Amino acid sequence: MIIISELFLRISSPVGPIVLREENEKITGLFFGESGARNCESPCLSEAARQIEEYFKKRRKVFDLPLEPRGTEFQKKVWAALQRIPYGKTASYGEIAAAVGNPKAARPVGSANNRNPISIIIPCHRVIGADGSLVGYGGGLNIKRFLLDLESG
Numbered sequence: 001m002i003i004i005s006e007l008f009l010r011i012s013s014p015v016g017p018i019v020l021r022e023e024n025e026k027i028t029g030l031f032f033g034e035s036g037a038r039n040c041e042s043p044c045l046s047e048a049a050r051q052i053e054e055y056f057k058k059r060r061k062v063f064d065l066p067l068e069p070r071g072t073e074f075q076k077k078v079w080a081a082l083q084r085i086p087y088g089k090t091a092s093y094g095e096i097a098a099a100v101g102n103p104k105a106a107r108p109v110g111s112a113n114n115r116n117p118i119s120i121i122i123p124c125h126r127v128i129g130a131d132g133s134l135v136g137y138g139g140g141l142n143i144k145r146f147l148l149d150l151e152s153g
Contacts, residue, residue, distance in 0.1 A: 005022075005023065005024055006021065006022070006023050006028075007021070007022045007023075007040040007042050007045060008020065008021050008022075008035060008038065008039060008040060008045075009022075009039060009040060009041065009042075009045040009046075009048075009049060010034070010035060010039055011049045011052065011053075013052065013053075013056055014056050014146070015032065015139065015143045015146055015147070016032060016033065016143075017032070017033055017034050018030060018031070018032060018052065018120075019031045019032075019033070019034075019035040020045050020048050020049065020052075022042055022044050022045050022048075023068065024068075025042070025043075025044050025066065026044065026066040026067060026068035027044065027045075027048050027065050027066065027067050027068070027118060027121065028067075028068050028069065028070060028117065028118070029117045029118060030048075030052075030117075030118045030119050030120055030121055031119070032119070032138070032139040032140075032143065044065075044066065047065065048065050048121075051063050051064070051065060051121075052120065052121075055120065056150070058150065058153075061086075061087035061088075062087065063121045065121060067118055067121065067122070069116070069117050069118050069122060070117060071112070071115060071117070072112075074100070074108065074112060075112040075115060077100045077101075078096060078100055078109050078112035078113060079112070079116055079118075079122045079124075081096050081099040081100050082096065082113070082116070082122050082123055082124055082126065082127065083122055083123070084099070085123055085126040085127070087123075087151055088151040088152055088153070089126065090126050090127065090128045090148070091126060091127055091128070092106075092127070092128060092129065092130045093106040093107075093109045093110050093113070093127060093129070093130070093135075094106045094109075094130055096109045096113070096127060097109045106130075109127075110127075110135075110136070113127050113136075114136060114138060116138070119138060119139060120147065123147075124137070124138075125137060125139075125143070125144045125147040125148060126148070126151075134148075
């Protein structure tokens with residue numbers, strides 16, 4: 001029998017409220033905005049909140065948290081590739097498609113990117129259009145621009 005313990009923690013950030021979700025001591029979500037979920041504390045959520053705060057203060061470039069994003073195998077491959085984009089750098093959808101072994105899959109990569117359940121920590125904001133344009137972001141293009149500007153210094 002698997003027991004799922006789902007916990008939420010709302011934190012403030014320079015881009016507005018963020019909600020962290022944990023299940024079984026692993027981060028499963030990071031969402032922008034308010035949530036009706038009851039606020040809970042746990043060591044995992046507290047550590048995630050601390051690392052997010054360090055990120056916004058430019059003291060953290062790499063997250064070190066137990067993650068468990070839920071998705072298809074293809075989505076998980078894309079999300080793993082996103083985690084290899086260095087802080088302050090960007091990659092195009094086509095580059096990510098090539099990195100996951102399917103260079104013609106830019107559109108499916110875009111779809112997987114859009115479904116990333118752990119924004120910022122899995123840095124989907126670092127994916128841009130082939131022409132360098134900002135293209136889509138679940139938190140809104142204003143947040144994407146803020147995050148890219150934060151990382152570029």
